[in-house]
Amino acid sequence: MSDDADRLPDTDVFVAGPAGPAGSEEEQPPRRRRRRGLLLTVALVVLAAAGGGGAVVLVRDEAPKPAADAARTATATVTRTDLVQTQRVDGTLGYDGRYTVAGNSRSMVTWLPDVGDTLDRGERAYSVGGVDVPLFYGRTPLFRELSVGVPDGPDVRVLKRNLKELGHGDALADDDHYSPGTADAVRDWQDALNREKTGTVSPGDALVEPGSVRVTETLGIIGAPAEGPLLTLSGTERVVTVDMPVAQQQLAREGAAVRVQLPGGAPTDGKVTDVGTVARDPEAGDGSGRAAAGDTAARNATITVRVTLTRPKDVGALDGAPVSVDFTSDRREDVLAVPVPALLALAEGGYAVETPRGELVPVRLGAFAGGKVEVSGSGLTEGMRVEVPRA
Secondary structure, eight states, rough: OTTTGGTTTOOOOOOOOOOOTTTTTGGOOOOOOOOOOHHHHHOEEEEOTTOOOOEEEOOOSSSSOOOOOOOOOOEEEEEEEEEEEEEEEEEEEEESSOOEEEEEEEHHHHHHHOOEEEEESSSSEEHHHHTEEEEEOSSSSOOOBOOOTOOOHHHHHHHHHHHHHTTTTTTSSSSEEEEHHHHHHHHHHHHHHHHOOSOOOOOOOOEESSSSSSEEOSSOOOTSEEEEEEEEEEEEEEEEEEEGGGGGGGOOOOOEEEEEOOSSSSSEEEEEEEEEEOBOOTTTTSSSOOOOOOOHHHOOOEEEEEEEEEGGGGGGTSSSSEEEEEEEEEEEEEEEEGGGGOOOTTTTTSSSEOOTSOEEEEEEEEEEEETTTEEOOTTOOOOOOOEEEEE
8 A cells, every 4th residue: 555545635644554564654653734624533444455454544633623602691781670560361352332223113124234334423323114213322212202392301412412413403502401492403304314394203213322333233134124123233442351350350450551462463552441340250151050159150250341442543453353461460660670581590599690700699589570570689780781691
């Protein structure tokens, strides 16, 4: 085997095999060459061409060791901040309110709105016998026939306010009295609707609801008598309804700000506008006919909490969608805080943070919120740099 055959190019080669004559090349110290970038020591087994002997070629890396791995830690600052702890509860996004419109006439239903339609004051809610029934705003329905001489009542006030808003009877007083001026305004309104100008208003001449409404279901049948349920309506305000466990009811405070997590994870802001006072068992209506045991009913009992949205446009056209609501459970103001990963558990117990110089500073822990933890302790100051694992 030639001298060239016993070595690999650009490597350090040591040939071990059958002993050769004294002073042969095989007995000389291995020749060393450096190849930059070689990371592994490689063993090659080479079969001897003659005599069946084996030769082991050891490839050695004598290049300087590469630089150490990139630092596995970063630093963060001890900050003074407010920490807010939250509790997440499931809810449902929908529209405020639910109203059922019922007819009481043998006359035929001649028109109904479509599901999803929004109705405002003065607009047609439905038609009976070819006569349109408009929407009025108010809390008291027109429950009796109204004409001059009728006793004063809240239904008269509702009528007068709506007539005035619709441009009929600008001088009407805001009271409960049905005056001759009220009758004149009614005739003007009846004329605009192509009705007989009687100056008298009957129950069913207008639909009264608290405000603008949205049609959620049509129950009546066009061509059938206007008897029984005709429509199901809701308000137009977007709200989140939460069945809050009674054990957590202290989280729901009227007027408190909350965070709403929408489908897909997008957040938006809201405010608690109503907290129910009647607890109910959501499983009580399961149709089993058996009341839940006392302990079980107490654990399952909930109250209804309503949350209005600060930016309703954030939810788009979603309706009946599941959402999550973050209620504030605790707030710690003006405290020192560090990222949670900065904490080091000490062998003797407790926790510490480590400075870039390797010094351990023992800390006492407080509230956890938003990936941070409240810390306090001797030697801990605002603006101090502490180490955290690099993501």
